[in-house]
Amino acid sequence: MLTNRIAHLIKDKQILPQNCLAITFTRRAAQEMRERLYKILGDRAKSIKINTFHSLCFEILKDNFDKAGLSENFTVMSDQERALCKDSKLLETAISFDDLITLTIKLFDENKDLTDFYREQFKYVFVDEYQDIDLNQYKLIKYLVPDNGNIFVIGDPNQAIYGFRGGNSKFFNNFKEDFPKTEIINLKNNYRSTNNIVNASNQMINSYNIISVYDKPHEKITIHAAPTDKAEAEFIASTIENLIGGHSFFSIDSQRSSGQENDYSFSDFVILYRTSTQLPPIIEALKRTGMPFVKLSNDLLCENKNVIELLTLLTDETPVNGQLEALYEEFSSKIDDYVLKYLLNLALEHNNKNDFIHEVSFITEADTLDPRADRIALMTLHASKGLEFKCVFIAGLENEILPLYRAKTEEEITEEQRLLYVGMTRAKERLFLTRAVKRKWLGIVKNLEISPFLAKIQEDLLNFSKFEKQFKEKNNSEQLSLF
């Protein structure tokens, strides 16, 4: 949507690409937008600025380091990197990610001419996921865009899920007051999901302003209750195996899979969860099937304690790649081989220790994998924002998981509900909501209640898979015998 508008303005309205600034929420989203714009505009896409809040501020501060009171070679360090760094000089010139934004605001506050300069340069500003911005990001936008400026934002208050770290959809709701001449366009058509998925998500969140453009009857949404968390994981893995259409002779010969109809590959699947404590049984079940999968998280490689250990052993004295080669054997049992190989390759380009650590500090584990290969994706509900998949599994639809036990206030609980909404609306064709009757949760085996959010979905949209049916029948018969 945002991409198409930028392309339209440049192609049809003769707007200069260098006057456009697009701000996305993640680096991945920025990357995707850049690729799509290249496809539409070709080389003209090169001079469009596409940034995250952090990278935008980093560039502004680099260009104006003196006025911001920074040294020319200032760096940004994550907390992890800071903990690893023994170079006091480097530490002195390093700022944190949060500093990036506050220092930029301060810069604009103290230098009216700079504010004007950037307002002149970025005449057209575009912001994605506006419902999730926080106070500082809001302030920054107010500096960059005058009240009568040209700003285009997209947001969905139903998808505001970053309240816990300061995101606030009030900025979205107050947009018209901030920019009085705003024209509001309501997007009510969902071009992504089947009508069953859209209707069920609407019912779940009790908001009906979105409709699906697909009105033929579609696959119902599956709710599966497994006896245990292990069985839940097994259900997910074997369902994917089935939908892929039997990836081995074995599955077809033993009729585990009909091998019919579907045209799915591994990257059409995502398994979403509320917290990573749900992961171990899922990973185990997937490993047994042999299907390729990847946990896509924003967890950095340098948060892994074995990687930290490796990095702390590095010294300034010799080139990093030589040191890594010497340490290879020792760490081959603790760190995956392909990760070590990746680090070795990285060290060939960044052979100085500080340089190397700085590079490593931005890398997630997923970055070390071969990007040419398809895999089933595993991620938290939060990380799924903005993405789409043909088949979505959401695991752990139980009270205490969704909503998470930590959510106590009304406000916190509705944010959990929106989080489920985000997850459900990632699905294009098939949606599976699974839960376990018995699960190991926070160290003890518990029988968690079904998530209250599911109660709002009407039964005619749902398909209860086998175990759920038996379970329901059993419950009924028990009730009957009481009378």
Next chain:
Amino acid sequence: MQTKAVFGIILALKGKSMLFYTDLHIHSKYSRATSKNCDLEELALWAEKKGLSLISTGDFTHPAWFNEIKEKLIPAGNGVFRLKPEIEKRIFKGSEPVKFILSVEISTIYKKWDKTRKVHHVVFMPNLHSAENFRNKLGAIGNINSDGRPILGLDSRNLLETVLDSGEGAYIIPAHIWTPWFSVLGSKSGFDSIEDCYDDLSDYIFAVETGLSSDPEMNWHVSKLDKFRLVSNSDAHSPSKLAREATVFDHNPDYFTLMHALKTGEGYVGTVEFFPEEGKYHEDGHRKCNVCMTPEETKKHNGICPVCGKPVTIGVSYRVNELSDRKEIITPPPTAGKVFSLVPLPEILAEIMQVGPSSKSVALEYERLVGKFGSELSILQNIPLDELSKSSEMLGEGISRLRAGKVIKQAGYDGEYGVIKLFNEDELVKKKLYKSKIKYRHS
């Protein structure tokens, strides 16, 4: 073995040149649905019984199997390996020990041109170092630890590139190229040509595997396959299934002479084949509906199963027809080799004895015959019929019909093996109650 040497002389006297049989696509106990006893010793033992001079290890990407390979095999030069002397001594009492080469079957599942593709490939490596390189590269692509035949979400072209990058002399041979679900030309998830699958790297493909459901003659119907040498292998999931198909050479090959023979034809003789009707996907149909149709019948029914109304599983025969551009009488292309169509000996014995092929009496008779005549392949191919008849009259008669190609065929379909018989039922000694149908299948 004495007897073997004696027959070697007989063959030489008859002026026939010596043939060497190889089986290049097999699995270990670490692949799914394979026999627990699929270890290197059992494979070697069965290779000897069958009469193979070289087999592949299969599954070398699997960590436990790779360790077993490194533990029990030693390099014997030119890309081949043999069992350590102390193990060899236990298995081969005087006969020439079997040699191994490193291979693994890889399954790729991915989208190309908006369609999901599922292709199986047999990967060959000339040494442990290249194999190790390849394993490392795959580690960053998928999960190689749980299945001896890894499943990757990688484009076949990129798999081939990864193979070529792993070391000089590393190759891919596309596996059982006509199988509907998992092959390069398969009706369900394959392509219409080798080139569509491997793209700009297609020139590195020089041989293709016919698979159990097709024989060379079927492949000759498709002229774009002319440039590829045909190989046949067992794809065995248990040691006793070795050599049910095999690739034949006129010299005792090492890794490099074998690949050279497949590239140029120098030293390549041909293939040992199942009757294609015996393969599980020869004709079309639905196993669950008990419907089996020839390609012509399938066309008449518009590809729809008359029982359940859903599209039938299209078999190899139909698919070959679809891609065929030679409808006239077929003459073999210049790359063609000899074709030896055989039925596994245990199946012949089972038919004669009217018991299951894995029954104890068949196993005993099998051991007796192999002990006497040297190996299964020599019994099926070269032992003089009168020698065999002296041992068992029915066997002599059966083998004579087999060598003359006079067999009774009932085609396989939708995952159900076909049945090949050598005798009419009224010819057989009725040891048990008369059975209207011989029902057996391979595991």
